[in-house]
Amino acid sequence: MPNDWKIVLGILTVAVLIGLASLGRLHQRMKSLSENSHADEQARREVMAAPVATPTDVTVKAMMYWQSGQDQLAPVAVELPLSADPVERSKQVLDALIAQPTPQQHTLPSDTTVLGFYVLPDGTAVADFSDALATETPSGIASEQTAVNSIVDTLKADVPALRRLKILIHGQEVDTLAGHVDLTGFFDLNTAPSQAPIAPAQTGNIPSTVTSPSLQKTPPPTAPLHGD
Amino acid sequence: MIVLDPAHGGTDTGARGETGAIEKDLVLDYARMARAELQSEGFHVIMTRDDDSNPSYADRAAMANSYRNAIFISLHVSSTGSFGTVRTYYYEFGSAPNVPAAKTAGPTERTTSLVPWDDAQLTHVGASERLAGAIQAQLALRFSGSPASATPAAVRELRSVDAPAVAIELASVSVKDPNSLAAEAGPIAVAIARGLQSFRTAMSAGAR
Numbered sequence: 307m308p309n310d311w312k313i314v315l316g317i318l319t320v321a322v323l324i325g326l327a328s329l330g331r332l333h334q335r336m337k338s339l340s341e342n343s344h345a346d347e348q349a350r351r352e353v354m355a356a357p358v359a360t361p362t363d364v365t366v367k368a369m370m371y372w373q374s375g376q377d378q379l380a381p382v383a384v385e386l387p388l389s390a391d392p393v394e395r396s397k398q399v400l401d402a403l404i405a406q407p408t409p410q411q412h413t414l415p416s417d418t419t420v421l422g423f424y425v426l427p428d429g430t431a432v433a434d435f436s437d438a439l440a441t442e443t444p445s446g447i448a449s450e451q452t453a454v455n456s457i458v459d460t461l462k463a464d465v466p467a468l469r470r471l472k473i474l475i476h477g478q479e480v481d482t483l484a485g486h487v488d489l490t491g492f493f494d495l496n497t498a499p500s501q502a503p504i505a506p507a508q509t510g511n512i513p514s515t516v517t518s519p520s521l522q523k524t525p526p527p528t529a530p531l532h533g534d
Numbered sequence: 535m536i537v538l539d540p541a542h543g544g545t546d547t548g549a550r551g552e553t554g555a556i557e558k559d560l561v562l563d564y565a566r567m568a569r570a571e572l573q574s575e576g577f578h579v580i581m582t583r584d585d586d587s588n589p590s591y592a593d594r595a596a597m598a599n600s601y602r603n604a605i606f607i608s609l610h611v612s613s614t615g616s617f618g619t620v621r622t623y624y625y626e627f628g629s630a631p632n633v634p635a636a637k638t639a640g641p642t643e644r645t646t647s648l649v650p651w652d653d654a655q656l657t658h659v660g661a662s663e664r665l666a667g668a669i670q671a672q673l674a675l676r677f678s679g680s681p682a683s684a685t686p687a688a689v690r691e692l693r694s695v696d697a698p699a700v701a702i703e704l705a706s707v708s709v710k711d712p713n714s715l716a717a718e719a720g721p722i723a724v725a726i727a728r729g730l731q732s733f734r735t736a737m738s739a740g741a742r
Contacts (some may be wrong), residue, residue, distance in 0.1 A: 376615050445549045445557075446612030447623055449701045451687045470628065481591075481690060483547065486610070488688035490652070492577075492628040 320350065358397045360389035369463040371456045372411035377448040381455055381463065392467040396423050396431065399464045403456060413456035415442035418532055421476065429469030430492065431461070440475045443484045450487035458493045468495045535601040536579045538728065539608040539691065540565040541701075545586035549613035551707030555715050558586070560707075561609040562638075563717045570575035571723035577730065592651070595694035601653065603711055605665065606699035607726060607732075608691045611715065615705025618718070619679045620725075622670040623701045625655045625660040625693055626686035661698040664736065669700060669729030676721040677704075698733075700727070 367383045374380030386402055389395045406412045417438035424432040434513075443453050444492045454473070461468055470492040480489050540561040542548035548557030562583070569579045580595040589597075598606040639681055651701045655662065671740070678707030692699040704722065 309707070383646075444613040446614060447610060447689055447701060448612050448705070449614045449686055451685075454688075464569070486689055486691075487544075488690040488693055489694075490690075491688065493688075494628050526582060 321501045341393070342404045358389070358394055358401065359387070360391060360394045362390035364390070365389040365478055368399060368402065370404055370406075371397075371401075371413070371459040371463070373413050373452065373456075378379055379452060379459060381459075382411075386447040391510070392425050392431075392465050393423055396425075396433070396461060396468065397466050399460055400433065400457070403460050413453050415439060417442060425468065429467060429496075430472065431465075431468045431470070432455070432472045435437070437476050440480065440484055445484045445486065447486045450483040450485075454483060454487055454489075454493065454524065458495065469497065470494050480487060535578050535598075535604045537582060537598040537601070537604055537606045537697075538565040538568055538572075538579060539582040539594050539606060539667055541608055541691065542588060544587055546588050549611055551613075551709065551712065553710060553712050555611070555706055555707040555709060555712040557611040560611050562586075564704075564715060564722050567719040568723040568726050570681045570725045572730070575727050575731070576710075577727075579727070584736040592694060594691060595651075595696075596653065598697045599694075599708045600700070601697075605730065606692070606697050606722075607669075608689070608697045608699070608701040609652040609714075609722075610701060611645075612703050612706045613708060614686075616679055617705055617709045617714070618677055620670075620673045620677045620702060620722070622666040622673060622684045623685055623687040623689050623703065625659060625699065626688055627653075627656060627659065628688070649696055651694055653710060654694045654698055655692055655699060658698050660695070661701055661737075665685040665698045665729070665733045668733040668736070669702065669726060672725035672729040672732070673702070673722070674690040676725050677718075691738050701740050717721040 363418045365385055368383050368386040368388060368514040369381040371379045372382050375451070384402060386398060388398050397420055400423070404414050404416065404418050404420075406416070414423035415438045417436070419438070420433065421436055422432075424434075426432070441452070443450055456473060457473070461471060472479075472492050473489050474484075475489075483489055540558070542561070546558065548561070550556055568580060572579045580597060582589055582597050594608075595606075598604040600622070617668050648684070649657075663684065664685070667672075670681065670684040674682050686723040687701075689701045692701060704718060704720070707715070
């Protein structure tokens with residue numbers, strides 16, 4: 307073999323070896339980034355989903371609407387300490403709903419967090435969920451409807467003061483949950499809500515990110531707003 | 535006029551299965567098969583897309599809204615659910631401040647010719663429920679394990695349609711053999727055609 311060919315062959319061999327080594331490092335780097343991202347998400351969720359406890363907490367049997375078979379819901383009685391304040395009570399209930407005990411019962415992505423929950427004087431509730439609810443719910447009418455129904459049915463059963471629900475994703479009104487189920491309107495909760503007095507006012511106001519035109523049509527508050 | 539709506543398209547693939555099933559392609563095949571079946575039975579048919587485009591919700595609704603006496607049928611494949619089961623949905627309105635009680639409204643109760651675009655489906659909820667029931671009854675005969683009756687749901691695509699409108703969703707792209715989903719196009723087409731015949735007959739009888 308001529309010397310020129312040997313040199314070319316040698317260079318090529320070295321280049322291939324360098325390439326393989328780089329690929330290995332790239333793979334390790336991507337794996338590390340993926341693990342870090344997952345760990346960050348877990349840490350964020352743990353901070354955001356710290357258990358809500360209030361002085362008025364009383365342990366009661368709450369009804370959780372979890373999955374029972376394909377895209378079917380069934381109520382499950384769970385003993386939970388729940389606040390008398392509808393805002394805190396709703397957050398406690400939704401946190402418990404998200405922390406579903408088995409993967410088979412999942413209706414909501416486990417990375418979902420409740421970023422905020424507000425109740426207007428007329429009983430309209432506004433639930434603000436993290437992006438995970440939209441990005442990790444399987445796309446489809448049945449799966450999205452199951453997710454929404456689990457939220458609606460659980461709040462309906464456990465927080466009688468709420469009349470209807472608006473779902474926001476990361477503070478914004480969105481067209482659909484994951485491409486199918488309409489989130490531009492309100493979901494009926496208790497059309498004849500209990501007359502139990504709304505709990506004392508909490509600190510905070512409705513955030514500026516609540517931009518629903520329908521919400522803006524709500525009459526001016528006649529009582530203090532409740533929110534976190 | 536029957537408006538067949540293959541959901542998604544373009545960069546919006548819809549549900550994707552691990553074995554390669556893609557919702558936007560499957561529903562286009564289903565719509566083409568249904569179009570052929572319906573045309574053979576004398577129905578006039580258009581499709582909201584006949585290629586890999588992705589019209590907006592408003593554009594899809596506009597195609598139906600530009601015809602008198604249109605019927606809108608949206609086709610979907612889910613990412614979850616027991617394979618081979620099918621559900622037909624009709625729009626369910628909530629009680630937004632600007633939306634009157636939907637269930638009490640009917641086609642003859644419209645008091646103004648100005649229809650809010652976002653609530654165009656409101657006056658057709660009753661007819662849509664009957665249409666969904668007629669199609670679901672036919673689907674249940676052909677797809678074992680499917681519910682016997684239609685399901686109310688807030689399906690975004692239906693909201694702005696000023697005509698009876700339903701969405702049909704087959705489960706699911708998670709199937710091991712994607713070809714088995716393609717094989718469902720024929721039974722879906724026949725069920726839609728039989729359901730529409732049944733709905734048309736019932737509406738004609740009601741009008742007399």
